[in-house]
Amino acid sequence: MREREDEWTGLMRSAISGDSAAYHRLLKAVTPVLRAAARRGLARAGQPVDQSEDIVQDILLAVHLKRHTWDTSAPFAPWLFAIARNKLIDALRRRGRRIFVNVDDFAEILPGEVAEPTASASEVAAQLQALPARQRDVLQSIAVDSASIKDTAAKLSMTEGAVRVALHRGLASLTAKLREQ
């Protein structure tokens, strides 16, 4: 477990210094752990666990938009679990439950426990439809059609810079909409 967390810290450091592939690997690596913790939190609150994927996506968006608050000299896992815990509590509160979520819930999860299939989430997809057209088109193109920024720019007749701006704004407003719902 210790090794796993050291690996995350290393990947996040590379990500911060501009390595998008490392960032992709990191997000892939933490997702099953977040998913298992979300399921556990939902189960304990007596909520259907099939909503866990919405919480996972909510956490991933927060990690993305707040990663500048991570101190690169500190280990990554405590920061990640603090965000995950916050989002899990938020999600349970929105569903009308208050529950104590222990940070250890995240740390305790063993690799064997986390082999869950990717479930579908509905909240992000629903809020995506409410975004301004340009942001929505860019997000659709990159997320759903797996297009690169360059291809997206060509397809939508935008500059690459404009695609990057629309992508970031789209992710930020998506997060704001999820928070306010």
Add this chain to the structure above:
Amino acid sequence: MDTDQLIQTLAADNENRARPVGFALMLALLAAAPVSLLIFFAELGVRPDVMTAMHNPFFDLKFAVTLALAISATAVSLHLSRPETSLRGFGWWLLIPAGILVAGISGEMMMPQRAPMMTRLVGSNSKACMAAIPAISLPLLAGALYGLRQGAPARPAIAGAVAGMMSAGLAATLYASHCTDDSPLFVATWYTIATALVTAIGALMGARVLRY
């Protein structure tokens, strides 16, 4: 959008990272400062005898207290803007201004005084003090909260309260140069009430705007 697609999208946005919270906070405070300065100079202004007042250690002490509050609250605000932090181990910073004030009060007690204690405590500007400090601090508080929105505080209400202390400390520093009541007893009473008010406003606003 399934989670793999979301991850792919986030990775595509890796180049876009926000600036550090401290930088955002500084810019926001610099943007808000002219509004507060305008309120101060239009309505109050520096007291006319400021050159002689500067030789009074109790006049200078006011700035030590208010600046200590502003600086320690800024440090605590930046600390609390990270998701994994709490006041624990850091909250004592906020006691520094109170400590300076207590030292000032004991110092004043040991000196011969022309005015009785209650007169010094009540002073002649208590109402102005309680109105001016919140009025000057509100633009700064709005700026501070705007800057701190870049952060990810675990407890938004507490982060907002500390932002309130920061702006009250800055506002009180301005106000102290106007006010002719220099007794630490006056400061401990009325500045504290004004700061508590701004802190409460900060907590209420922080709970709404600092959630992430």
